Amino acid sequence: MKVIVIGCTHAGTFATQQILTEHPDxxxxxYERNDNLSFLSxxxxxxxxxxxxxxxxxxxxxxxxxxxxxxxxxMQHDVLSVDTDAKTLEVKDLVSDETSTESYDKLVITTGxxxxxxxxxxxxxxxxxxxxxxxxxxxxxxxxxxxxxxxxVIGAGYIGAELAEQFAVTGKKVTLIDGLDTVLAKNFDSExxxxxxxxxxxxxVTLAMGEMVKSFSNDGDxxxxxxxxxxxxxxxxxxxxxxxxxxxxxxxKLDMLDNGxxxxxxxxxxxxxxIFAAGDSSVVKYNPTGKDDYIPLATNAVRQGILIxxxxxxxxxxxxxxxxxxxxxxxxxxxxxxxxxxxGAKARGVEVDSVTLEQNYRxxxxxxxxxxxxxxxxxxxxxxVLGGAFYSExxxxxxxxxxxxxxxxxxxxxxxxxxxxLFQPNYDQPLxxxxxxxxxxxxxxxxx
Numbered sequence: 014m015k016v017i018v019i020g021c022t023h024a025g026t027f028a029t030q031q032i033l034t035e036h037p038d039x040x041x042x043x044y045e046r047n048d049n050l051s052f053l054s055x056x057x058x059x060x061x062x063x064x065x066x067x068x069x070x071x072x073x074x075x076x077x078x079x080x081x082x083x084x085x086x087x088m089q090h091d092v093l094s095v096d097t098d099a100k101t102l103e104v105k106d107l108v109s110d111e112t113s114t115e116s117y118d119k120l121v122i123t124t125g126x127x128x129x130x131x132x133x134x135x136x137x138x139x140x141x142x143x144x145x146x147x148x149x150x151x152x153x154x155x156x157x158x159x160x161x162x163x164x165x166v167i168g169a170g171y172i173g174a175e176l177a178e179q180f181a182v183t184g185k186k187v188t189l190i191d192g193l194d195t196v197l198a199k200n201f202d203s204e205x206x207x208x209x210x211x212x213x214x215x216x217x218v219t220l221a222m223g224e225m226v227k228s229f230s231n232d233g234d235x236x237x238x239x240x241x242x243x244x245x246x247x248x249x250x251x252x253x254x255x256x257x258x259x260x261x262x263x264x265x266k267l268d269m270l271d272n273g274x275x276x277x278x279x280x281x282x283x284x285x286x287x288i289f290a291a292g293d294s295s296v297v298k299y300n301p302t303g304k305d306d307y308i309p310l311a312t313n314a315v316r317q318g319i320l321i322x323x324x325x326x327x328x329x330x331x332x333x334x335x336x337x338x339x340x341x342x343x344x345x346x347x348x349x350x351x352x353x354x355x356x357g358a359k360a361r362g363v364e365v366d367s368v369t370l371e372q373n374y375r376x377x378x379x380x381x382x383x384x385x386x387x388x389x390x391x392x393x394x395x396x397x398v399l400g401g402a403f404y405s406e407x408x409x410x411x412x413x414x415x416x417x418x419x420x421x422x423x424x425x426x427x428x429x430x431x432x433x434x435l436f437q438p439n440y441d442q443p444l445x446x447x448x449x450x451x452x453x454x455x456x457x458x459x460x461x
Contacts, residue, residue, distance in 0.1 A: 027319050045090065050076060055311065125294055275290040289324070372385065398428075
């Protein structure tokens with residue numbers, strides 16, 4: 014069988030690996046625009062802050078590794094068009110400029126995502142405005158960070174928040190801009206995001222929340238970013254305003270969401286049974302709502318890519334869906350979440366209830382302990398857990414994985430409150446903090 018994979022970051026890498034692991038006799042060809050693959054872009058801010066031992070280790074695979082499995086790697090090749098009826102595609106070699114036509118039996122679309130670049134004056138071809146997506150962007154930001162004293166970061170989601178934090182802790186004067194009303198507004202409710210905002214201002218970061226960028230203008234060695242409220246001047250601007258599916262190639266040929274995310278079934282098949290899609294180019298099944306959603310995360314891409322390998326011949330292994338679990342370290346605090354926030358539920362038309370609890374994570378008789386702030390979100394009718402979030406100086410990141418498992422298995426707040434968890438004074442209270450917040454939820458639901 015001849016399989017062609019278009020795009021090879023996370024989903025494409027794992028799809029190729031799994032296909033050839035299960036079917037080493039298959040003819041698998043991979044087309045990738047760049048000269049590298051499998052770059053972990055989540056490490057860009059860490060590299061800026063000198064937390065990366067070797068940037069080459071930010072890649073977990075290589076063209077050589079996939080070649081050793083049997084793949085025909087066509088790096089720096091751009092797929093120009095796909096004829097789904099003839100099952101052919103036109104490809105351009107970006108080095109030689111030669112074009113060719115190739116055929117396939119099965120096609121894998123793992124073209125990923127592209128940064129959202131708003132139509133703002135001064136944003137295009139501006140060497141003082143950096144994007145934050147691939148290895149070329151990473152190298153450009155890292156090189157610039159060594160020579161600047163100030164930066165403006167546009168976008169206060171995870172990527173922008175991490176970059177702003179690392180610029181700040183390495184001595185730069187930082188302004189963080191976002192159109193929403195607070196930092197990480199889509200990831201956490203105000204009970205936690207307000208604490209995060211204070212962490213930024215306590216560390217000298219200027220927060221420009223509720224402001225939309227209108228223009229960029231270069232002023233000698235600096236750049237001025239003008240918003241709907243005021244202007245900010247710095248040595249560098251980084252645009253991290255989100256991502257969109259890079260699926261123009263398949264427009265009109267496959268069923269998609271309005272934003273261009275390719276719709277797949279639980280076996281990663283698209284509306285064309287011989288075409289599969291995964292990663293940032295496709296939808297995910299979002300378990301808290303049970304609906305298709307667009308949530309571009311490497312974790313989703315990896316699992317979906319593996320599933321393509323399992324299902325390339327016939328439907329075999331179903332997608333379990335996602336809770337969009339994530340964590341980040343900012344200014345010595347750990348923030349972790351899984352599933353819906355109250356704000357996210359409202360945006361999706363889902364009725365939820367919630368509680369907030371703050372308590373020390375381990376007993377007061379220990380020489381040290383620290384508070385952990387928790388949120389739990391659930392369905393008020395069924396009591397099924399739909400989301401949870403944590404914030405603390407204590408490393409509470411793995412708590413999000415527990416909430417993820419609870420959501421995936423449709424556990425109720427009553428179930429979660431009584432889950433058997435260890436007690437050891439080094440790690441927690443006799444009643445684990447996740448049990449405790451679930452018990453508070455049960456108490457609220459009982460008295461509702």
